[in-house]
Amino acid sequence: xxxxxxxxxxxxxVEKEDVTLDCVYETRDTTYYLFWYKQPPSGxxxxxxxxxxxxxxxxxxxxxxxxxxxSTSSFNFTITASQVVDSAVYFCALSxxxxxxxxxxxxxxxxxxxxxx
Amino acid sequence: xxxxTQTPRYLIKxxxxxxxxxxxxxxxxxxxxxxxxxxxxxxxxxFEYFSETQRNKGNFPGRFSGRQxxxxxxxxxxxxxxxGDSALYLCASSLSRKGxxxxxxxxxxxxxxxxx
Numbered sequence: 001x002x003x004x005x006x007x008x009x010x011x012x013x014v015e016k017e018d019v020t021l022d023c024v025y026e027t028r029d030t031t032y033y034l035f036w037y038k039q040p041p042s043g044x045x046x047x048x049x050x051x052x053x054x055x056x057x058x059x060x061x062x063x064x065x066x067x068x069x070x071s072t073s074s075f076n077f078t079i080t081a082s083q084v085v086d087s088a089v090y091f092c093a094l095s096x097x098x099x100x101x102x103x104x105x106x107x108x109x110x111x112x113x114x115x116x117x
Numbered sequence: 118x119x120x121x122t123q124t125p126r127y128l129i130k131x132x133x134x135x136x137x138x139x140x141x142x143x144x145x146x147x148x149x150x151x152x153x154x155x156x157x158x159x160x161x162x163x164f165e166y167f168s169e170t171q172r173n174k175g176n177f178p179g180r181f182s183g184r185q186x187x188x189x190x191x192x193x194x195x196x197x198x199x200x201g202d203s204a205l206y207l208c209a210s211s212l213s214r215k216g217x218x219x220x221x222x223x224x225x226x227x228x229x230x231x232x233x
Contacts, residue, residue, distance in 0.1 A: 035221075037224075042226055043205055043207075043226050043227045043229070044224055044225065044226040044227065045207060045209070045224035046224075047221050047222070047223065047224075050221055091160065093160075104150065104162040104165060104173055104175065105150075105152075105160075105162065105222065106162070107159060107160035107161075108159075109159050110159065110160075
């Protein structure tokens with residue numbers, strides 16, 4: 001069974017600080033996809049990034065970057081120079097590619113990020 | 118380009134009643150999935166529809182059902198409501214049946230259901 005663990009329940013930082021959100025996953029599949037979503041108070045889940053299990057290349061996109069390490073089953077997400085508007089709940093999610101078709105997302109419990117001015 | 122539209126935004130129902138929630142996916146998207154979000158259980162997968170057929174179902178009782186129409190719009194129904202059904206119900210649409218693998222899911226703002 002697949003499982004996603006976000007050990008950090010809440011994080012508070014001061015604006016312009018860098019912040020890293022941790023995510024550890026469990027899966028038996030060799031092909032899977034990892035995601036980060038952001039949920040502002042409005043409730044909508046906003047897609048941030050997606051990575052598949054064959055691509056461990058870490059990238060930077062604007063103020064966002066991620067560190068995918070299969071050896072430790074971790075998919076951490078970093079926001080550089082945080083802003084107040086980054087305040088939201090961040091979810092890590094996993095989708096197994098069983099039977100050639102990924103069908104559902106398994107979410108972690110989320111990390112509430114508060115960026116203080 | 119319009120996003121995923123869920124109606125109503127808020128709903129209050131009495132225990133024992135039934136409720137129907139609606140989701141209009143992004144134009145051209147054929148896959149629609151539903152998720153339940155509660156403080157205790159977090160985000161949990163309910164079911165997925167593609168081309169009017171349920172393709173996958175989560176671990177929820179039979180009181181939870183859904184359907185998809187030929188225009189890809191989807192509805193979910195919860196019968197005999199219980200207090201524990203109070204939650205934010207999120208709908209997500211995807212272009213491909215392969216869901217998040219190639220195109221990612223776009224979520225709506227959700228319907229907040231309160232059962233009293």
